[in-house]
Amino acid sequence: MNGNPQLNRNGELQHLLTLEGLPRANIEHILDTAESFVSIAEREVKKVPLLRGKSIFNLFFENSTRTRTTFEIAAKRLSADVINLNIGASSTSKGETVLDTIDNLSAMLADMFVVRHAQSGAAHMIAAHLNATARPYIHVINAGDGRHAHPTQGLLDLFTIRHYKKEFSQLTVAIVGDVLHSRVARSLIHGLTTLGTPEVRVVGPNTLIPAAAANLGVRVFNDMQEGVRNCDVVVMLRLQNERMRGALLPSAGEFFKHYGLTEEKLALAKSDAIVMHPGPMNRGVEIDSPVADGKHSVILPQVTFGIAVRMAVMGILAGS
Amino acid sequence: MNGNPQLNRNGELQHLLTLEGLPRANIEHILDTAESFVSIAEREVKKVPLLRGKSIFNLFFENSTRTRTTFEIAAKRLSADVINLNIGASSTSKGETVLDTIDNLSAMLADMFVVRHAQSGAAHMIAAHLNATARPYIHVINAGDGRHAHPTQGLLDLFTIRHYKKEFSQLTVAIVGDVLHSRVARSLIHGLTTLGTPEVRVVGPNTLIPAAAANLGVRVFNDMQEGVRNCDVVVMLRLQNERMRGALLPSAGEFFKHYGLTEEKLALAKSDAIVMHPGPMNRGVEIDSPVADGKHSVILPQVTFGIAVRMAVMGILAGS
Amino acid sequence: MNGNPQLNRNGELQHLLTLEGLPRANIEHILDTAESFVSIAEREVKKVPLLRGKSIFNLFFENSTRTRTTFEIAAKRLSADVINLNIGASSTSKGETVLDTIDNLSAMLADMFVVRHAQSGAAHMIAAHLNATARPYIHVINAGDGRHAHPTQGLLDLFTIRHYKKEFSQLTVAIVGDVLHSRVARSLIHGLTTLGTPEVRVVGPNTLIPAAAANLGVRVFNDMQEGVRNCDVVVMLRLQNERMRGALLPSAGEFFKHYGLTEEKLALAKSDAIVMHPGPMNRGVEIDSPVADGKHSVILPQVTFGIAVRMAVMGILAGS
Numbered sequence: 001m002n003g004n005p006q007l008n009r010n011g012e013l014q015h016l017l018t019l020e021g022l023p024r025a026n027i028e029h030i031l032d033t034a035e036s037f038v039s040i041a042e043r044e045v046k047k048v049p050l051l052r053g054k055s056i057f058n059l060f061f062e063n064s065t066r067t068r069t070t071f072e073i074a075a076k077r078l079s080a081d082v083i084n085l086n087i088g089a090s091s092t093s094k095g096e097t098v099l100d101t102i103d104n105l106s107a108m109l110a111d112m113f114v115v116r117h118a119q120s121g122a123a124h125m126i127a128a129h130l131n132a133t134a135r136p137y138i139h140v141i142n143a144g145d146g147r148h149a150h151p152t153q154g155l156l157d158l159f160t161i162r163h164y165k166k167e168f169s170q171l172t173v174a175i176v177g178d179v180l181h182s183r184v185a186r187s188l189i190h191g192l193t194t195l196g197t198p199e200v201r202v203v204g205p206n207t208l209i210p211a212a213a214a215n216l217g218v219r220v221f222n223d224m225q226e227g228v229r230n231c232d233v234v235v236m237l238r239l240q241n242e243r244m245r246g247a248l249l250p251s252a253g254e255f256f257k258h259y260g261l262t263e264e265k266l267a268l269a270k271s272d273a274i275v276m277h278p279g280p281m282n283r284g285v286e287i288d289s290p291v292a293d294g295k296h297s298v299i300l301p302q303v304t305f306g307i308a309v310r311m312a313v314m315g316i317l318a319g320s
Numbered sequence: 321m322n323g324n325p326q327l328n329r330n331g332e333l334q335h336l337l338t339l340e341g342l343p344r345a346n347i348e349h350i351l352d353t354a355e356s357f358v359s360i361a362e363r364e365v366k367k368v369p370l371l372r373g374k375s376i377f378n379l380f381f382e383n384s385t386r387t388r389t390t391f392e393i394a395a396k397r398l399s400a401d402v403i404n405l406n407i408g409a410s411s412t413s414k415g416e417t418v419l420d421t422i423d424n425l426s427a428m429l430a431d432m433f434v435v436r437h438a439q440s441g442a443a444h445m446i447a448a449h450l451n452a453t454a455r456p457y458i459h460v461i462n463a464g465d466g467r468h469a470h471p472t473q474g475l476l477d478l479f480t481i482r483h484y485k486k487e488f489s490q491l492t493v494a495i496v497g498d499v500l501h502s503r504v505a506r507s508l509i510h511g512l513t514t515l516g517t518p519e520v521r522v523v524g525p526n527t528l529i530p531a532a533a534a535n536l537g538v539r540v541f542n543d544m545q546e547g548v549r550n551c552d553v554v555v556m557l558r559l560q561n562e563r564m565r566g567a568l569l570p571s572a573g574e575f576f577k578h579y580g581l582t583e584e585k586l587a588l589a590k591s592d593a594i595v596m597h598p599g600p601m602n603r604g605v606e607i608d609s610p611v612a613d614g615k616h617s618v619i620l621p622q623v624t625f626g627i628a629v630r631m632a633v634m635g636i637l638a639g640s
Numbered sequence: 641m642n643g644n645p646q647l648n649r650n651g652e653l654q655h656l657l658t659l660e661g662l663p664r665a666n667i668e669h670i671l672d673t674a675e676s677f678v679s680i681a682e683r684e685v686k687k688v689p690l691l692r693g694k695s696i697f698n699l700f701f702e703n704s705t706r707t708r709t710t711f712e713i714a715a716k717r718l719s720a721d722v723i724n725l726n727i728g729a730s731s732t733s734k735g736e737t738v739l740d741t742i743d744n745l746s747a748m749l750a751d752m753f754v755v756r757h758a759q760s761g762a763a764h765m766i767a768a769h770l771n772a773t774a775r776p777y778i779h780v781i782n783a784g785d786g787r788h789a790h791p792t793q794g795l796l797d798l799f800t801i802r803h804y805k806k807e808f809s810q811l812t813v814a815i816v817g818d819v820l821h822s823r824v825a826r827s828l829i830h831g832l833t834t835l836g837t838p839e840v841r842v843v844g845p846n847t848l849i850p851a852a853a854a855n856l857g858v859r860v861f862n863d864m865q866e867g868v869r870n871c872d873v874v875v876m877l878r879l880q881n882e883r884m885r886g887a888l889l890p891s892a893g894e895f896f897k898h899y900g901l902t903e904e905k906l907a908l909a910k911s912d913a914i915v916m917h918p919g920p921m922n923r924g925v926e927i928d929s930p931v932a933d934g935k936h937s938v939i940l941p942q943v944t945f946g947i948a949v950r951m952a953v954m955g956i957l958a959g960s
Contacts, residue, residue, distance in 0.1 A: 623747035
């Protein structure tokens with residue numbers, strides 16, 4: 001193993017933990033592979049035997065039916081056996097450590113773990129443990145860890161942008177809303193930077209912008225109008241309900257007035273701009289329904305591409 | 321689309337939402353198709369590849385392990401990929417609308433939704449939305465909506481009756497108990513009427529008989545002895561526990577005395593009468609154990625036929 | 641059927657309910673069959689078509705994600721269709737009896753039930769019901785009933801011991817900790833005795849040793865040092881948290897001091913002794929981490945063998 005725990009010594013993807021530091025070649029390989037899985041939609045039988053006989057464990061220490069479903073579908077379309085474990089209800093509640101759980105499931109001949117955890121670094125810790133114990137044939141996919149990373153979401157966002165805009169080298173991308181708490185934003189920013197996007201903007205009130213935003217190589221806008229002006233891509237982030245109830249924001253209505261994406265604000269972006277959202281949407285909070293359902297919206301194609309991207313990641317890992 | 325949202329312009333089944341208004345030819349086509357799936361019971365490998373590569377989502381907004389299981393088994397025997405979603409625990413709790421959930425799952429290339437919902441009309445609303453957005457290749461099966469309809473239960477009841485009685489044109493069928501709150505009763509009445517059953521009776525106290533019963537083309541009996549007399553088929557309905565605790569009924573014991581099916585009361589029906597129940601049974605409340613387990617009972621064959629009927633509906637929808 | 645409800649009249653395994661009274665030939669047949677499934681670990685495709693088209697129901701009346709997972713994996717690697725039923729959330733809560741649930745699932749053409757229940761005898765009752773109603777083609781596996789039996793755990797323990805020690809005829813085996821409440825201990829003791837193990841010891845405070853221990857053919861030790869001295873195999877039992885909070889034990893720390901397996905205590909056993917634990921472990925309570933992770937530990941191989949043993953049991957039952 002080298003310094004990057006997600007690559008093996010040949011530079012191949014061993015785990016998918018974060019887009020931070022993931023080389024451009026690996027990202028592009030995933031996106032290219034995903035292309036080949038998009039066409040599966042048109043087939044009569046939406047299934048390939050690539051992972052037949054493999055055992056994939058969805059380890060959700062934090063509940064997320066939506067994300068779990070996308071991985072479950074992706075794995076089943078690759079013909080894998082999928083086992084869903086809601087770990088809250090399981091051995092950890094009996095005092096077993098997370099690594100003991102991993103060792104046990106590995107002893108059951110697991111091939112892949114899809115890990116969702118409320119704590120940043122959980123998937124890294126599991127991957128490092130597997131690497132340290134010489135089990136390179138078991139793979140970890142980070143399905144979201146705390147505020148840290150959500151790399152498959154970042155990859156599907158990149159896939160979507162590439163699909164509609166072809167090249168990253170001329171793009172202006174605005175990421176709007178609760179950037180501070182968003183692993184989606186963090187993963188996307190790393191990916192966009194690696195792929196050579198010249199201008200990435202984060203837009204929101206200072207209370208929702210990370211203090212270290214400048215270090216990420218992005219431009220910060222507090223004014224939404226300025227932030228979306230002349231953009232090619234507008235990515236709206238989900239506003240967690242708990243933020244609205246907390247001290248960070250005056251109210252959902254106030255947020256919508258300043259940062260909700262309306263047709264009026266969208267008109268400031270380029271005429272062929274695309275609008276993205278990781279879902280689930282709060283209509284009338286961060287996005288207005290006519291925009292969510294309008295002709296600039298590529299929110300549902302994101303979901304479709306998300307399955308193809310997850311199939312690609314699983315396929316690449318299983319082949320490494 | 322025409323006026324009946326569950327049929328396409330060729331009159332083929334596009335969704336299965338209700339037996340009300342479903343033409344006789346469609347009902348008979350389902351029952352005939354189900355015949356061919358009954359024989360699967362005798363095979364060594366109880367599986368056919370009809371829905372291989374199809375993604376079927378069990379969307380249960382209301383919990384029902386039993387009904388969910390029957391659809392899951394039916395889908396797996398057709399080789400489909402099945403994804404179970406307990407929607408209470410999912411995105412709707414995050415403020416996403418039901419139709420946004422449907423759009424998202426459709427974007428994941430869902431082929432079929434099996435929908436259970438506490439509110440009447442939920443499956444209709446979803447089907448109408450899919451029709452309105454030109455996605456005729458995605459199908460909806462209503463697995464029970466509020467007090468409204470439970471068409472696959474109605475169909476398996478019809479299948480069972482046809483299996484044992486061959487013809488509907490001479491039959492007297494009594495449906496006994498809590499007709500007021502029963503989607504099972506409502507679906508069965510529509511089906512029996514469409515198939516030409518000359519006499520359908522509903523039997524129970526006035527508090528459990530819908531005021532509009534007469535409009536359904538049935539005869540109302542408050543006296544159980546009169547109601548089951550000379551019947552060919554006696555369908556006992558499940559008495560929901562919550563009714564017994566409520567104001568509608570004096571007590572479970574009192575209900576059993578008047579409307580519980582005992583061998584004594586059953587003796588008033590024809591000597592070859594069959595006894596049905598949708599399950600789960602409350603033994604000693606609506607049905608006495610010697611009857612439930614007796615030679616007139618076809619309650620367990622109903623369950624077996626229910627799998628075949630659900631396979632038939634899924635197979636017909638996927639082929640349309 | 642003969643007196644042993646788990647064997648058919650030819651002496652073949654019809655259900656797996658307990659190791660008590662299970663003939664040596666049956667146990668050895670299971671262990672031999674499991675050998676052939678261990679090698680599946682080395683295959684590219686970890687799947688055989690032995691149970692294709694079979695429907696296996698995991699009926700967990702008591703929650704156990706870990707045990708349920710091992711059966712689910714075993715069944716999927718045999719290509720069966722697996723349906724997980726958390727029965728707490730299902731019909732029993734609606735007043736349906738357990739046997740009505742069984743009859744219903746049997747009517748759905750179930751081939752096998754894997755039953756976990758908090759009450760001793762639950763799996764027996766279900767098997768007896770199926771036998772009494774002439775359904776020998778439906779099989780029951782006891783996945784743990786109350787304090788009574790956990791036969792697949794006992795079998796995987798036997799498999800592990802045989803794997804490392806080859807013969808039982810010279811062995812001394814110590815089972816340490818909460819023997820009183822342990823179905824794992826009970827099953828293992830029966831198995832060891834049947835296979836001719838000359839010395840089986842149970843080690844623990846009197847409050848955690850069954851009064852009838854002597855009847856089981858074991859030697860009782862209250863002193864851990866004496867109990868593990870010269871042993872070939874040390875089996876540590878999980879200490880349930882609820883015991884520690886109850887009146888049976890002073891504290892977890894006190895228990896560890898006297899009965900926790902440390903390297904120091906393990907040094908009293910034979911130099912090639914193996915250490916086993918059914919999991920999940922309480923590190924620092926019944927077992928010290930250096931022992932759990934040390935060179936004598938075969939705790940993770942137990943898990944791997946457990947899958948093979950469950951595949952063997954399922955395969956044998958389905959073939960009977």
